[in-house]
Amino acid sequence: MSEPILKLEGIETDIGRYHILSGVDLEMPRGQVTMLLGRNGVGKTTTLRSVIGHWRAKSGRILFDGQDITRMPTPAIARMGLGFVPEDMGIFSDLTVEENMTLAAASGPLSPKRRDRIFAAFPPLATFWRAPAGTLSGGQKQMLSIARAMAEERRLYLIDEPTKGLAPAIVSTMAAALRELKREGASILLVEQNFAVARALGDRAAVMEGGRIVWTGAMAELATDAKLQSRLLGLSVEGV
């Protein structure tokens, strides 16, 4: 197998006085969707934020496509081709949808081809193209947040809970868009609490517990093993 697109070696991250990550090891194969799973508060968001550099890992190494990015400034990491969709979506609400997308295409104007692709995946963004992003509904904001990550060719996507708090119809729009990305061969690290979505999209799964990764394997394996799910995720088995 080729070199992993993302490799974490013993990442430890503190937030203030709190020790959040205590040695995260992860290898993410290229061109696949890796699901980062686990209960609330086990460090999934912190892991993503440590990769993009919003929080600095105290120790350990982060390799993005073979290059050490552990101490690199956030903008430089982003410019290497990393699309980030934060948990709070990070929408610039006083800017229009169009302006949000213009900023997202950091290396040049948004290509018409990409724009059409984004409009096809998320039709409301075309409708509200000139509207302030703050006036969008929660689901539309989430669409914009993912669309921003798709504004340019990226080598890796980090997506934090894209279906959180969304209506079922919008969840399926979101899942369809992510499936489309996946079909094109994108490498995605996806935090997702909705197990049905995780099962549908994931190639691999990594389960976190107490600030480290306690299980990695094929998503299919986790999806079919109810005992494993209940042990790792505390799922009430047939509930999803």
Added chain:
Amino acid sequence: MSVQSEGAPAHRPTFAALSARDKLAKSAPFLLLPVLALVGLALIGTWPTWLTLTVSGLAMGMMIFVMASGLTLVFGLMDVINFGHGAFISVGAFVGISVLAGLGDWTGAASLALNIGAVLAAVIAAMAVTGALGWGFERVLVRPVYGAHLRQILVTVGGLIVIEQMIHVVWGPDEIFLTRPEMLKGVTLFAGAAVETYRLLAVVVGLVLFVAMRMVLRRTKIGLIVRAGVQNGEMVEALGYRLRLVFVGTFVAGSALAGLGGVMWGLYQEVITAGMGEEMMILVFVVVIIGGLGSVEGAFIGALLVGLLQNYVAFLAPKLALVSNIGLMTAILMWRPEGMLPVVRAK
């Protein structure tokens, strides 16, 4: 722009129409200005007096806006409270007035072209010096105290005092009186009232600057980065932009604008002192606060409100003039605690 919605779906959702009340709430800050002007007219009674006061209020407001615009963006972008901003106003005034004094032949000539040329040279020199000073100030004093408000206040007040004292060292301890260039001295008859020519010029300069600033903020990518950065700096960095560089650029531009404001204010008062910037900072902070932190439009409306109110009140009830601005701030904050057009959510 060629961006069209070819890919738009067939359905066309529309925005629910805003109720009259919502519309009013949105545009209320913009309506305050004409309302204040009309109330002023009703109380003052005579047209020429009102017009003279209004132009001088607008001129004063424009100059305060020039000084305040940089400060509000600096706060919005990096959450930095810079009390040293006033030093750039004073330094700008001293540098600009010195250049004007050196160009005595130009300022004394009864030629508008030569006069304007001299003022332009003074403004460019003042902005170059205060811009450079701002760069050094950010690097040496502000950078080590990011994220620590109390230390920012202490360090930048310290910087303000040092720079003020340096003005004493270079230009001596006394205030400097000056006269405006020949063609900017007199009055112009304007719509039936005698208005000081210089005030009209100040209004025009302020207006041009505001429009230019808005264009930069709305139409250029740098402007987009600044506006986005005021709302969510972390995300701007995650999209690959070096916010630090943009911030330093904004800090330098804001310092240079403070320098420009200093020259304009010096020419307006016809006297400059090392402490003038510090005195102006009270009004500048009032304007930044009532406008809404991080908002250039808010600072613009706020500055004009302050200028108009101060001039009307000084005419109608001179004793109240000193408290009018603080009164205005109190009233606006009771109405909108985050300022008229807040961009930065309370942190």
